[in-house]
Amino acid sequence: MEYYLVKWKGWPDSTNTWEPLQNLKCPLLLQQFSNDKHNYLSQVKKGKAIKDNNKALKPAIAEYIVKKAKQRLALQRWQDELNRRKNHKGMIFVENTVDLEGPPSDFYYINEYKPAPGISLVNEATFGCSCTDCFFEKCCPAEAGVLLAYNKNQQIKIPPGTPIYECNSRCQCGPDCPNRIVQKGTQYSLCIFRTSNGCGWGVKTLVKIKRMSFVMEYVGEVITSEEAERRGQLYDNKGITYLFDLDYESDEFTVDAARYGNVSHFVNHSCDPNLQVFNVFIDNLDTRLPRIALFSTRTINAGEELTFDYQMKGSGDVSSDSVDHSPAKKRVRTVCKCGAVTCRGYLN
């Protein structure tokens, strides 16, 4: 007869018991168990043939299945935590069908910039509009000397490199104003998933995203660029790629998403990306401290990985000297694995 070692939910390992199959009323768990066993065997069998004699599981298989079960629980707990912390509409899912990696150990989810001590972010604008219809009237963007960023379908219509000025807390308009998009946060359900091509975690969309649509904001700690230089020396290659220079008009500040961030922390780089960076001003009109928003450059289908060009920065300037403005080039070079035809070979 087949017996299964059962770990009872909410009870310590010391109370585990051996149960015959007929006692187990958990088809999903049994399916998972058999999938994990199968996966492990198919990995091992690539090297050498192992006979599955059905008498007892080899310790290595049992160990793998237990690790996989623990990982599943840890990822589920992390997913629950991310969804408790996020304040936007879209759900966050977590998935690893590739290896035994669990949740990151030193990452804290935040919804907005976390200023370092000594840096203050103004959270109320000094000016607001009094339009009855922000789409047609001389609204906040006009006041800043730029065009309204969006069309009637909530898609961005201005070229990369142009700033977005959204309506703010001082404006007379309501939440349905067509000039309030980034401030409403991510609307799509996204999934943090383990990539199978060695790029660690990545992010994919679970729903179709229309072209030119707001997808997510890039948030992290706001630090001075001197502090970013210092951290850049300490970080390994991976850490360096989380430093995002706010170089819209000055280069005083950098966003560091290494420890504090949102889903954007997990978005991989591509030299042929489907997301584009824009500078956004809402309640903070200080041009040294734009918010960074990622918009789709094309239709992105459900299941597709989201990527942006780490080198593009806030300016969106594709001229060759935009790369030279970036302090990133002073840092250690990281090999790019994006696989695009136009891949430059390095992240920085």
Ligand SMILES: [Zn+2]
């Ligand atoms: Zn207005």
Ligand SMILES: [Zn+2]
């Ligand atoms: Zn306004």
Ligand SMILES: [Zn+2]
């Ligand atoms: Zn408005």
